[in-house]
Amino acid sequence: MAARSLEIGPAGIRTARTIEILRTERGLAQRELAARVTALGRPMTNTMLSRIERAQRRCDIDDLAAIAEALAVSPLVLLRGSGTA
16 A cells, blocks of 8 residues: 655645644643643644644644644634634
């Protein structure tokens, strides 16, 4: 089976940047946000979060929903970008 492309499109890049912006605005380290996401039932390490923020790992819908909940925003805010946060 061929490897799946890791190319991340504009929405994924925008989401990654917004996650990082909101996390830092809230004064959270990656480790702290990853722990919040894990506590919500979606296991995540700070390495996984770092790769999402750097657009080196896809943020699937379950990641998106858990990260949004951990940041106390709608998933739509993460998708639309920091201008709507």
